[in-house]
Amino acid sequence: MPGESAQGPGEAVQRDAAHASDAAGVAVAVLDDYQNVARDYGDWESLPAGTEVVVFDEHIADSDELVRRLARFDVVAAMRERTAFPREVLEALPRLRLLVTTGMGNAAIDMQAAAENGVTVCGTGNGSAAGDDWAPTAELTWGLILALARGIPREDRAVRTGGWQHTIGVDLGGRTLGVLGLGRLGGQVATVGRAFGMEVLAFSENLTQERASEFGARAVGKRELFTASDVVTIHMRLSERSRGLVGRAEIDALGPEGYLINTSRGPIVDELELIAALHEGRVGGAGIDVYGCEPLPADDPWRSAPRTVLTPHIGYVSETTYRAFYTETVEDIRRFLQGSPVRVLNGG
Numbered sequence: 001m002p003g004e005s006a007q008g009p010g011e012a013v014q015r016d017a018a019h020a021s022d023a024a025g026v027a028v029a030v031l032d033d034y035q036n037v038a039r040d041y042g043d044w045e046s047l048p049a050g051t052e053v054v055v056f057d058e059h060i061a062d063s064d065e066l067v068r069r070l071a072r073f074d075v076v077a078a079m080r081e082r083t084a085f086p087r088e089v090l091e092a093l094p095r096l097r098l099l100v101t102t103g104m105g106n107a108a109i110d111m112q113a114a115a116e117n118g119v120t121v122c123g124t125g126n127g128s129a130a131g132d133d134w135a136p137t138a139e140l141t142w143g144l145i146l147a148l149a150r151g152i153p154r155e156d157r158a159v160r161t162g163g164w165q166h167t168i169g170v171d172l173g174g175r176t177l178g179v180l181g182l183g184r185l186g187g188q189v190a191t192v193g194r195a196f197g198m199e200v201l202a203f204s205e206n207l208t209q210e211r212a213s214e215f216g217a218r219a220v221g222k223r224e225l226f227t228a229s230d231v232v233t234i235h236m237r238l239s240e241r242s243r244g245l246v247g248r249a250e251i252d253a254l255g256p257e258g259y260l261i262n263t264s265r266g267p268i269v270d271e272l273e274l275i276a277a278l279h280e281g282r283v284g285g286a287g288i289d290v291y292g293c294e295p296l297p298a299d300d301p302w303r304s305a306p307r308t309v310l311t312p313h314i315g316y317v318s319e320t321t322y323r324a325f326y327t328e329t330v331e332d333i334r335r336f337l338q339g340s341p342v343r344v345l346n347g348g
Contacts, residue, residue, distance in 0.1 A: 032056065047337070085108060101124075122332040147309040177200050180232060181235035183235060200216055223253065234262045238265035262289065288310050
């Protein structure tokens with residue numbers, strides 16, 4: 001069946017080494033492996049003989065289709081929040097025993113419903129939890145900022161089509177970086193901003209100047225952050241408090257020369273307001289890695305938004321992260337089958 005694979009994209013071939021024909025075996029579904037790399041990064045051969053592993057390389061957006069495709073699986077491995085598991089989906093999968101999510105939290109899984117339906121939910125690390133290891137999302141943030149400031153996508157297209165210089169780059173040194181959310185990721189982005197010679201402002205609820213000073217930043221109010229910054233980058237968790245935090249007032253305060261970067265979650269920004277501002281020239285540009293609806297529909301207005309650099313939610317997609325995700329996914333499955341689950345997220 002298209003989108004299911006044990007060895008390559010679009011193949012419905014079951015992994016020979018898994019002895020899929022063994023009726024006593026456990027069936028494992030690996031979801032949303034867009035790059036077909038799950039088998040490369042996880043030691044699936046370490047699972048008990050008779051375990052069947054089927055990889056889905058295409059997103060299943062329709063919940064009824066999701067239930068139909070997953071009905072025969074005992075274990076499902078989900079990639080972050082790409083596929084939602086609300087109560088109605090969990091209740092329609094009576095065979096499901098274990099749901100593994102990459103990361104140690106997943107807002108797209110109804111944890112209570114999972115527990116009530118006898119489904120254990122386990123998580124994984126991300127490969128960058130120790131010490132001061134740099135997070136790939138912080139690196140992508142600077143990729144988006146630099147791509148906008150130096151017109152890299154446009155100049156790349158020009159060279160490839162026989163053209164030459166079209167843009168004049170924006171110098172970052174001496175300009176102001178606004179960091180919305182000064183946690184670990186925001187702090188890393190702020191550190192790089194200082195290295196570029198930028199003044200760094202920061203805002204989040206309960207942010208103290210003492211905390212901001214750790215990253216060479218000045219704590220300000222949200223209004224001042226958008227009014228005074230040339231670039232504003234978002235590094236906050238999505239919650240009811242942060243949903244819609246950046247609306248028309250903030251976008252207009254940033255102004256026609258300002259850039260907005262979002263590598264956190266799409267709904268933190270009023271997307272329609274931002275797209276309208278881009279078309280009307282009320283904001284200088286946007287670097288966007290996250291969206292309210294993912295994957296983007298073919299006719300989504302983001303696809304035609306001007307002055308943007310768009311990436312498909314790849315902030316966390318790196319070799320180190322994926323190796324940690326899939327290594328620990330396999331460990332979660334193996335330990336669960338042994339009767340000693342680890343990293344349980346919905347335990348009592």
